[in-house]
Amino acid sequence: MKLTGAQILWETLVREGVEVVFGYPGGANLPIYDAMLDYPVRHVLTRHEQGAAHMADGYARASGRVGVAMATSGPGATNLVTGIATAMMDSSPVVFITGQVASRFIGFDAFQETDVTGITLPITKHNYLVTRTEEIGPTLREAFYIARTGRPGPVLVDIAKDAQQNAIEWEYNGGPIKMRGYRPDLRPGTRQIQQALEMIAAAKRPLILAGQGVLLSNAMSELREFAERANIPVAMTLLGIGCFPATHPLNLGMMGMHGEAWVNHAIQEADLLLAFGMRFDDRVTGNVNTYARNARKIHIDIDPAEINKNIKVDLGLVGDLRDTLRQILEHLEPQEHTDWLAHITEMKGDSAVRDVQNLPPDGHLYAAHVIHDLWRTTGGNVLVTTDVGQHQMWSAQYFKQDHPHMWITSGGLGTMGFGLPSAIGAKIARPDQEVWTIVGDGGFQMTQAELSTAAQENVKVNVAIINNGFLGMVRQWQEFFYERRYAATPMRSPDFVKIAEAHGLTGLRVTTREEVIPAIQRAGRTEGTVVIDFRVEQEDSVYPMVPTGADLHNMIRRPVPNRIVETAQDEI
Amino acid sequence: MNHTIVALVEDKPGVLNRVASLFRRRAFNIESLTVGHTEQPGVSRMTIVVDSDDVSIERLIAYLYKLVNVIQVEDLTHVPRVTRDLAMIKVSATPENRTHIMQTVDVFRARIVDVTNTSFIIEITGDEEKIEGFVEVLRPLGIIEMVRTGVVAMARGGAPLYVNGNGNGNGVHAAHYAS
Numbered sequence: 001m002k003l004t005g006a007q008i009l010w011e012t013l014v015r016e017g018v019e020v021v022f023g024y025p026g027g028a029n030l031p032i033y034d035a036m037l038d039y040p041v042r043h044v045l046t047r048h049e050q051g052a053a054h055m056a057d058g059y060a061r062a063s064g065r066v067g068v069a070m071a072t073s074g075p076g077a078t079n080l081v082t083g084i085a086t087a088m089m090d091s092s093p094v095v096f097i098t099g100q101v102a103s104r105f106i107g108f109d110a111f112q113e114t115d116v117t118g119i120t121l122p123i124t125k126h127n128y129l130v131t132r133t134e135e136i137g138p139t140l141r142e143a144f145y146i147a148r149t150g151r152p153g154p155v156l157v158d159i160a161k162d163a164q165q166n167a168i169e170w171e172y173n174g175g176p177i178k179m180r181g182y183r184p185d186l187r188p189g190t191r192q193i194q195q196a197l198e199m200i201a202a203a204k205r206p207l208i209l210a211g212q213g214v215l216l217s218n219a220m221s222e223l224r225e226f227a228e229r230a231n232i233p234v235a236m237t238l239l240g241i242g243c244f245p246a247t248h249p250l251n252l253g254m255m256g257m258h259g260e261a262w263v264n265h266a267i268q269e270a271d272l273l274l275a276f277g278m279r280f281d282d283r284v285t286g287n288v289n290t291y292a293r294n295a296r297k298i299h300i301d302i303d304p305a306e307i308n309k310n311i312k313v314d315l316g317l318v319g320d321l322r323d324t325l326r327q328i329l330e331h332l333e334p335q336e337h338t339d340w341l342a343h344i345t346e347m348k349g350d351s352a353v354r355d356v357q358n359l360p361p362d363g364h365l366y367a368a369h370v371i372h373d374l375w376r377t378t379g380g381n382v383l384v385t386t387d388v389g390q391h392q393m394w395s396a397q398y399f400k401q402d403h404p405h406m407w408i409t410s411g412g413l414g415t416m417g418f419g420l421p422s423a424i425g426a427k428i429a430r431p432d433q434e435v436w437t438i439v440g441d442g443g444f445q446m447t448q449a450e451l452s453t454a455a456q457e458n459v460k461v462n463v464a465i466i467n468n469g470f471l472g473m474v475r476q477w478q479e480f481f482y483e484r485r486y487a488a489t490p491m492r493s494p495d496f497v498k499i500a501e502a503h504g505l506t507g508l509r510v511t512t513r514e515e516v517i518p519a520i521q522r523a524g525r526t527e528g529t530v531v532i533d534f535r536v537e538q539e540d541s542v543y544p545m546v547p548t549g550a551d552l553h554n555m556i557r558r559p560v561p562n563r564i565v566e567t568a569q570d571e572i
Numbered sequence: 573m574n575h576t577i578v579a580l581v582e583d584k585p586g587v588l589n590r591v592a593s594l595f596r597r598r599a600f601n602i603e604s605l606t607v608g609h610t611e612q613p614g615v616s617r618m619t620i621v622v623d624s625d626d627v628s629i630e631r632l633i634a635y636l637y638k639l640v641n642v643i644q645v646e647d648l649t650h651v652p653r654v655t656r657d658l659a660m661i662k663v664s665a666t667p668e669n670r671t672h673i674m675q676t677v678d679v680f681r682a683r684i685v686d687v688t689n690t691s692f693i694i695e696i697t698g699d700e701e702k703i704e705g706f707v708e709v710l711r712p713l714g715i716i717e718m719v720r721t722g723v724v725a726m727a728r729g730g731a732p733l734y735v736n737g738n739g740n741g742n743g744v745h746a747a748h749y750a751s
Contacts (some may be wrong), residue, residue: 118589122597180582180615181643305634305637307634
C-alpha cells in the first residue's frame with residue numbers, strides 16, 4: 001500500500017488506540033492535519049500550544065492512556081515546552097508530535113525552525129527527529145511504548161515536513177519492539193522481599209508514604225490490603241492523593257511542606273518508612289539531614305535512579321509497585337500497632353482547634369469554606385484539577401478524595417495555568433465524570449483563553465476561581481519571610497463573570513459563605529461550563545508550613561484563636 | 573577522586589549530546605570523554621573520566637541507564653584495568669637540544685612522527701601519569717602545541733564488558749538491584 005508519511009502517522013496512531021489529539025496546525029505540520037480528516041480521530045483545537053500539552057496530560061492522567069499533543073515547528077513547538085516539562089516532572093505518558101521544516105532546510109535557520117529535539121532533550125523521557133518517511137511508523141510505535149512503560153513520561157517526535165509528504169510502500173508492523181538500551185521491567189529479588197518482610201515485622205512505628213506510583217501501577221487494592229493487614233497508617237504525597245481513600249481510618253492525609261502537622265510529626269517519630277512509588281521530593285522531606293532520623297527506610301520504585309537519590313534508604317526494591325506489593329503480601333503477617341495509631345490520633349487534636357473550618361464565623365469567606373463545601377455538596381464524586389499555589393494546597397487538604405484518578409495537579413514542576421486545560425483534557429477522557437478545576441485568580445489568567453476551547457468543543461468543566469486579589473502563595477512567602485513587602489503580588493483581575501459570558505458560558509460571583517452551596521448546585525445543573533468567581537479572604541495563608549529547608553517538624557502553624565502560636569509547640 | 577566509567581551506547585545521532593547534556597544537567601564535571609566504535613556493529617563505547625565520590629557515581633550510573641540509548645555502564649575505577657591516553661606534542665627543536673629531546677623520547681618510549689628544521693611532533697601513548705610526566709620534562713624545552721585524546725580503558729582479564737549480548741542490556745545493573 002502506497003501511503004504518505006502523514007497517512008502512516010495516522011495509521012499508526014489509530015492502531016495505538018488514539019481517539020483524541022490536542023493541537024494546533026501550522027506550516028510544518030499541515031500534511032499531518034490534511035491527512036487527519038480521513039481518520040476517525042477527534043481533534044481539539046486549543047488556543048495556545050501550552051493548552052494542548054496540558055490537555056493531553058490531563059487526558060492521560062484521567063484515562064491512564066497515552067495522551068497526544070501536536071504542534072507545528074518553531075513557536076508552535078516552543079509553546080509546548082512548559083507542558084512537556086510538566087508531564088516529565090509528574091511522570092505523565094504523553095506523546096508530542098511536532099512538525100519540523102523540510103530536511104534539506106534543517107540547520108539553516110529556516111523560517112519557523114528551532115532545534116526542538118535539542119530544546120526538549122532534558123525534559124522528555126526520550127525524543128526523536130525523523131527525517132525519513134520510513135522511520136515514521138517504527139518511531140511512533142517506540143514513542144508510545146516508551147511513554148507508557150516503566151516510569152511513564154513524555155516522548156517527543158519531531159517530523160520533517162518532507163518526511164510527512166513523501167509516499168512509500170508501507171505495511172503495518174505490529175511485531176515486538178526491541179530496544180537494546182531500554183528495559184522497563186526490572187524486578188526485585190526474593191532475598192530483598194524477605195528482607196523487607198523482616199523489617200516490617202520488627203517495626204513498632206511503621207508508616208507508609210504513598211505516592212503517584214501507586215496510581216500509575218494500579219496498586220490501590222494491594223496498598224489497601226497491605227495497610228489493613230499490617231495496621232500501618234498511610235500518608236500521601238500531593239500526587240498520591242486518591243490512591244488510598246481519604247476517609248479510611250488508616251489514612252493520615254498529605255505529608256510535606258503543607259502536609260498535616262500530625263503526618264509530619266509521625267514521619268519524624270516513625271521507626272520504619274515504607275516509601276511506595278514516591279521520590280522524597282524536597283517539598284516532602286524538608287531538611288534531609290534531620291528527616292526521619294529514627295526510621296529505617298524501604299523504598300519501592302520502578303525507577304532505579306530514585307533509590308538513594310534524595311534520601312539514603314536501608315532497602316531499595318526496584319520494580320513495578322503492584323507486582324512487588326503482591327510478592328510481599330504473599331507472606332505478610334497481620335500486625336497491630338495500637339499504641340502508635342493512638343498516638344497519631346492524639347496529635348490530630350491540636351490541629352483540629354486551629355482549623356479554619358472550626359473557627360466561629362467572622363463574616364469572611366475563606367478558601368477552605370469553598371473547597372469544603374464543594375466536596376460536601378458534590379458528595380466528593382468529582383474529578384478535581386488544580387493550578388498551583390494556595391488554592392492547590394487547600395484543595396489537597398480539604399477536598400477529601402476517596403477514589404483514585406480523581407485528582408490531577410501539577411506537582412513536580414508547579415505549573416501555573418495547568419488547571420483549566422488539564423480539566424478539559426480530563427473531561428474529554430471521561431465525559432460522564434463531573435469535572436471541576438479549582439484555580440487561583442493568577443494562574444487562571446495564564447490559560448483562560450482555553451475557555452474558548454471548552455465552548456467550541458462543548459466540554460463542560462466547572463471553574464472555581466479562588467480569587468483573593470493576590471498571587472497568594474508568593475504573597476504568603478512575602479508575609480512570612482519578606483516582612484510583608486508585597487512586591488508584584490497584588491493583582492487586579494478582569495470581571496471573570498463577563499469573561500465567562502463573553503465566551504457564551506455562565507459566570508457567577510460569590511462573596512459570602514451563604515452563597516457558596518447554591519452557586520455550586522447551580523453550576524451542577526447548568527449546561528456548559530460555569531465559571532464561579534469566589535471572592536475569598538485576601539490575606540489568608542496555608543497552614544501548616546515547613547519553610548524551605550527547615551526541619552519537617554518545625555512547622556509554622558495557624559495561630560490558635562486568642563493565642564498567638566507562631567511555631568510548633570512540640571518540637572522533637 | 574577521578575572515576576573511569578565505560579558506557580556502551582547505541583550508535584545513533586545525538587547520543588553523545590544526550591550523555592554530555594546529562595552530565596551538565598546533573599552537575600557532574602567531565603574530565604575527559606572519548607567515544608568510538610566497538611567490535612559490535614551499531615554499538616559505540618564511551619570512556620568517561622569524571623571527578624566525583626563513590627555515592628554520586630552510583631547515582632550517575634543510574635541516570636545514564638535512564639537514557640534510552642545507553643545499553644550498559646560500568647565503573648572501572650576499582651577493578652584492575654588498562655587505561656591509555658594518546659598525546660601528540662609539538663616541540664621546538666634547535667640544533668642544541670635536538671639530541672636531548674630524542675634521548676628523552678627514547679626514555680619514555682615515545683615516538684617522533686614529524687620532523688622539521690625547527691620542530692618535532694612527538695607521539696606518546698600511556699596512562700595519564702606517564703604522559704603528564706613526559707609533558708613536564710618537555711615543557712622547559714618549549715612546547716608549541718599539544719593534543720590529547722583522553723583516556724580509554726578496558727578491564728583486565730578474559731571476560732567481555734558486554735556480557736548480555738542478546739539485546740536485553742541493563743544486565744549488570746539489573747543484577748545490582750535484583751541480587
